[in-house]
Amino acid sequence: MTSLFQILMLILDIAQFVVLAHVILSWLINFQVLNIRQPLVAQIWYGLNRFLEPVYDRVRRLIPATAGIDFAPLIVLVAIYALRIVLMNNAAAFY
Template sequence: MISLFQILMLILSVAKFFIFAHFIMSWLISFQVLNLQQPLVAQIWYGLQRLLDPIYAPLRRILPNMGGLDLSPLVALLAIYALEIILRNNIALFY
């Protein structure tokens, strides 16, 4: 059962990595450091968007409209950290 705990923590870590990568890439694109006209950048960007949209879409419906500011990645990261805390505090259930 401890392997189930480790697998869940790995999935949460990978999700955090993808959210951070998407966040950093969005800043680099908005400051024109990266260009979406480049095929590799466009593939990575649209792949991350397709991967993270099922997580962000329900959060965007709940959160108020903040103009150009998207708080859904922040809320998603907070939810992932909360899940990690819950899993670590209940690790005894996995033994």
């Protein structure tokens, strides 16, 4: 059962990294540090969008629309942290 706990924590770590990478990449593209016309940047950007947009869309349906600020990544990160806390608090059940 310890292995299951570690696998779940690894999945949450990867999800957290992917969301943070998407947020940082969006900032770099919006501030024109990175150019979306570069093939590598475009592949990473569109791949992350394809992977995360279904998650973000579900969150956007639940929260009210704000003018120009997207809180969906923040809410997804908070949900990941909440799942980590729940798993850590119930870690004894995995041993």
